[in-house]
Amino acid sequence: MGFHYELRFAGVGGQGSLTAGTILAHAAVFHTNYYATQVPTYTSQVRGGAAKADIIISDTPIVFAESTNVDFFLATHQKAYNAYKGDLKSSADVLVDSGLVTVPAEDKNLYKIYEYPLVKVAKYEIGNVVTMNILAVGICVGLTHVLDVNAVRETVKEEVPQRFLDMNMKAFDMGLEIGEKFKKEG
Amino acid sequence: MGRIAFLNANAAVAEAALVAGLGFYAGYPITPSSEVPERLSKIMPEKGLPFMMMEDEIASINACVGATSSGVKAMTCTSGPGFSLKQEALGMACMLEVPLVVVNVMRGGPSTGLPTRPSQQDVMQARWGTHGDHPIIALSPCNAQEAIFETIRAFNLAEKFRQPVVLLTDGSLSHLHTKVYIPDPEEVEIVDRTQPDIDPDNYYPYDYNYEVPPLAKWWADDGKSYRYHLSSLIHDKTGFPTVNPKYTQWLLERMYKKISDNLDEILKYEYYKMDDAETCIVAYGSTAEAARVAIDQAREEGVKVGMFRPLTLWPSPEEQIKDIASKVKNVIVAEMNLGQYLLEVERVVGGKVPVYGVNQAAGVLIRPSQIYDKIKNPSKRAEIGLTDEELKRFGGGE
Numbered sequence: 151m152g153f154h155y156e157l158r159f160a161g162v163g164g165q166g167s168l169t170a171g172t173i174l175a176h177a178a179v180f181h182t183n184y185y186a187t188q189v190p191t192y193t194s195q196v197r198g199g200a201a202k203a204d205i206i207i208s209d210t211p212i213v214f215a216e217s218t219n220v221d222f223f224l225a226t227h228q229k230a231y232n233a234y235k236g237d238l239k240s241s242a243d244v245l246v247d248s249g250l251v252t253v254p255a256e257d258k259n260l261y262k263i264y265e266y267p268l269v270k271v272a273k274y275e276i277g278n279v280v281t282m283n284i285l286a287v288g289i290c291v292g293l294t295h296v297l298d299v300n301a302v303r304e305t306v307k308e309e310v311p312q313r314f315l316d317m318n319m320k321a322f323d324m325g326l327e328i329g330e331k332f333k334k335e336g
Numbered sequence: 337m338g339r340i341a342f343l344n345a346n347a348a349v350a351e352a353a354l355v356a357g358l359g360f361y362a363g364y365p366i367t368p369s370s371e372v373p374e375r376l377s378k379i380m381p382e383k384g385l386p387f388m389m390m391e392d393e394i395a396s397i398n399a400c401v402g403a404t405s406s407g408v409k410a411m412t413c414t415s416g417p418g419f420s421l422k423q424e425a426l427g428m429a430c431m432l433e434v435p436l437v438v439v440n441v442m443r444g445g446p447s448t449g450l451p452t453r454p455s456q457q458d459v460m461q462a463r464w465g466t467h468g469d470h471p472i473i474a475l476s477p478c479n480a481q482e483a484i485f486e487t488i489r490a491f492n493l494a495e496k497f498r499q500p501v502v503l504l505t506d507g508s509l510s511h512l513h514t515k516v517y518i519p520d521p522e523e524v525e526i527v528d529r530t531q532p533d534i535d536p537d538n539y540y541p542y543d544y545n546y547e548v549p550p551l552a553k554w555w556a557d558d559g560k561s562y563r564y565h566l567s568s569l570i571h572d573k574t575g576f577p578t579v580n581p582k583y584t585q586w587l588l589e590r591m592y593k594k595i596s597d598n599l600d601e602i603l604k605y606e607y608y609k610m611d612d613a614e615t616c617i618v619a620y621g622s623t624a625e626a627a628r629v630a631i632d633q634a635r636e637e638g639v640k641v642g643m644f645r646p647l648t649l650w651p652s653p654e655e656q657i658k659d660i661a662s663k664v665k666n667v668i669v670a671e672m673n674l675g676q677y678l679l680e681v682e683r684v685v686g687g688k689v690p691v692y693g694v695n696q697a698a699g700v701l702i703r704p705s706q707i708y709d710k711i712k713n714p715s716k717r718a719e720i721g722l723t724d725e726e727l728k729r730f731g732g733g734e
Contacts, residue, residue, distance in 0.1 A: 172342075172513065179342045179515045186342070188513035192452060214629045214704055215512050233729040 153184070153209040155296050157222040158237070159286070160202035160230035163192060166283030167226065171203030173287055173309050174297065178207045181301035187215040200230045207296060222294055223261075224286050225251050226268060245289055247282075264293065264332050272321060280314065281321035288325015293332050338519040345480040346371035346510045349413070349439055349503065351518045352487035354379060357526055359408030362388040362399035364418065367451045368507035369441035372413040393418035397425040397438065404434045405566060407529075407553030409491055413439040415507075416458055417448055419465065426500055427466030428568045433542070433591065434551065435494035435501075435529055437487070442506045442672075444699040453699030454508035456621055456672040460679075462502045463650045469588050471595040473602060474502040474650040476620040479509065481516045485524075486647060492527035493602060497594050498548050504649065506672065508701050509622045536562045540573040542587070547594050549573075595651055604647040605656055609635060613642030615711055616660050618681055619670040620646055623702050627670055630707035641711050649677065654684050661685040666714055670694035670707050694718040 157174065161167040168190045178186035185208050192201040204217035218237050223244045225231035231251045238244070241262060246253060248265035257263065266289065272282035284306060291302050303322060310318040343351065350372045353361075361380060363373045373389070380387040386403075390396040393414055400410040414422060419440045429436045444450025445457045458465075462474040473493050477486040483505060490501040532539050532550040541564045543549040552562035569577035570584045578584070595602060609631055610616065619627040624645045634641050644660055646653050661667065666689050669678040678693045685691050692714045696702050703721035710718045720727075727733075 175513060176342055180340075185515060188342075189508070190511050190513075212514070214625050215514070216701060216703070218703075236723075236726045236729060 153207070155207045155222075155294075156217045156220045157205040157207075157224075157290070157296070158202055158217055158220045158234060159205070159224045159283075160200065160234040161224075161226035162230060163199050163201045165201075165226050166280065167201055167224070167230075168192070168203045169309070170224075170283040170287050171205045173284075173305050174207070174290075174302065175205050176309060177297050177302045177305040181304055182297055184209055184297075185211050187212045189215050189217075200227070200233045202230060202234050222290060222296070224290060226282065226286070228252065243294060245286065245293070264289075266328060271324075276317060276321050276324065278314065278317055281317050284310065284318045285321040285325040288322040288327075289329040289332070290325075292326040292329020294329075299326060338517055338523060341516055341518055342513055343480060343516050344371060344511050344513045345477075345483045345505055346441065347375045348480040348483045348516050348518075349487045349505070350375035350379070352484040353411050353437070353491070354383075355484075355519060355521050355524065355526075356488045356491035357409045357521070357528070358385070358411055358491070360386050360388075360400065360403035360410040361412070362390050362396045362403070362410070363412045363414070364390050364393045364396050366393070366415045366418045368443055368454075368510050369413050369415045369418075369439065371510070372439060372441075393421040394425065397422040397429075397436075400436055401425055401429050401432065401434060404429075404436050405432065405554075407555065409435065409437075409495065411437040411439065411491075413441070415441045415443045415451075416445045416455075419458055419461060423461075423466040426502075427468060427470060429500040430466065430470040430472065430591070431468075431568050432566045433498040433549075434566075435491075435498055437490045437494055437501050437503060439487075439503045439505070441510045442504060444507075444697065450507075450699040452507060454506040454510075454622060454672060454701060455697060455699065456504070456506060456623065457676070457697060458504065459649060459671070459673065459676040462504055469592070471499065471592050472502060472650050473497070473499055473595065473648065474504055475604075475647060476504045476649050477509075477647065478621055478624045478645065480512060480514045482647070483509070484516060484518060488524055488526070489604070492525065495527045495529045496548070496601075497598065498529065498551055499595070502650075504621065506622050532562070536560055539564065541566060541575045542571060542573045544573050544586075547590065547597065599651060599653075599655075602648055602651060603653050603656075605653050606643075606645040606647065608643040608645060610642035610644060610660070613640050613663075614665045615639070615641040615714070616664045616667050617641065617643045617670055617707065617711070618646070618657070618667060618677070619643060619707075620649060620677070623670050623672060626702050626704045627707050629704035630711060633704065633708050634711045639711060652680050652684065657681060657684040661688045665689060667691045668694060668707075668710055668714060670702055670710070672702060673697050690714070696720060
């Protein structure tokens with residue numbers, strides 16, 4: 151098998167996990183010429199229920215699109231962390247919001263855990279909590295380099311609402327830097 | 337040239353309907369089908385096409401029956417509970433013999449069941465949900481790209497045979513985003529209903545001289561105006577009610593024959609690695625993709641297994657299944673229900689070879705591993721492919 155990478159973005163409804171997943175998949179399909187799938191799972195609650203998007207990026211067509219071997223896991227809520235950590239690869243990269251998710255000690259031995267106050271930084275440093283998901287996409291790309299940085303940056307530009315464009319680009323670039331830093335520190 | 341897009345199967349169905357020439361949509365939103373009307377509600381008004389958000393499921397399909405009777409291509413879209421409500425009008429559409437596409441994005445049932453979870457529990461309802469002897473066509477695509485082509489095919493079959501066509505997808509496929517190609521209308525075959533070549537004075541909507549009588553548009557492009565009657569009562573060639581036994585029997589038999597005489601055109605199916613297969617998996621929709629992965633895995637170990645995948649579920653591909661039964665040692669039907677298409681396969685196989693089922697109505701996709709286990713050990717029950725740890729995430733049950 152050639153290139154095959156599975157990501158899972160999990161949070162609660164309203165946090166933007168599904169949009170973040172769509173952005174990565176778009177970047178893979180339209181700017182990188184990979185195959186990609188995005189499968190959302192959510193409950194009947196519009197806001198507050200655990201929601202996740204599984205994204206598979208591959209250089210061959212994807213037949214069965216449920217993630218069973220997750221390489222990168224983003225969790226922005228404790229409920230989502232607990233519910234969706236089941237399919238992680240051993241030593242998967244896990245990014246959590248340090249203010250909202252407490253990672254159990256035993257998981258710290260299983261996975262590479264990166265903790266960052268996503269919501270706090272989005273709200274107070276970038277200026278709007280809605281940029282949290284783009285900040286997370288930035289960190290994800292900076293850390294994993296699963297896709298070309300410019301491909302993702304172009305997609306963010308295309309996909310976010312125009313009135314929040316500057317703010318989201320700032321979030322993305324800030325995320326990239328943090329991700330690169332995480333990578334260096336291992 | 338068409339265009340590449342990254343869409344879920346619901347949006348793909350909406351785009352494909354427009355390629356096929358959709359002229360009228362009426363619907364009532366229901367999870368997990370709502371992305372179909374959501375997308376159409378943006379595009380149709382821009383194109384000057386009527387999109388109607390109706391007061392309920394029943395009104396939706398009735399509006400569509402009215403619209404298609406007048407001469408435009410109509411579609412409505414729903415999920416299990418709404419499909420139940422639509423059955424009466426679906427029967428009327430069969431009886432009036434009007435072209436209509438009904439999309440059913442199957443979710444877990446019965447009743448309101450599992451709104452956000454996939455199932456394939458409406459396969460028998462698609463066939464026999466409405467009362468009385470009636471023919472039906474039901475199609476089941478397995479991915480978003482195929483959903484595009486099958487939606488176009490659904491419209492074409494509906495137009496060609498004056499027949500309601502049910503497109504069955506499921507709650508998982510409907511939300512699976514993938515890269516798809518949306519063709520231009522010029523790139524695909526688009527069928528429009530045949531128009532009469534006789535004067536309005538001599539036109540009958542159920543003319544005895546045809547297997548599929550032409551259905552005249554209410555307005556005619558050349559200025560001729562056809563006025564005629566359609567009735568949901570048993571009718572003669574004029575469209576007015578009759579109780580004459582001869583014409584009653586003739587009408588029902590003709591409605592069946594217009595389907596059974598044209599199976600070559602209506603049936604569509606795929607053979608996957610069936611050449612030397614000793615075990616045949618019969619699967620359709622999302623489940624077929626899991627079967628494909630399982631078959632590839634078993635093949636690597638030298639197991640002679642393949643898949644027969646009907647894209648047309650109804651009418652069922654009887655001859656093809658019979659032929660398979662004469663060549664393989666056993667048949668396994670995998671589906672997200674407790675054994676519905678299994679009944680049809682068993683009927684057609686007629687006891688020639690053992691028929692086993694992988695039947696899961698748990699609101700989760702059948703996993704490749706479950707089908708793989710079944711290939712290895714057909715008589716053993718295929719358990720839900722989830723560990724205790726994984727089951728915890730769903731909550732409840734304690």
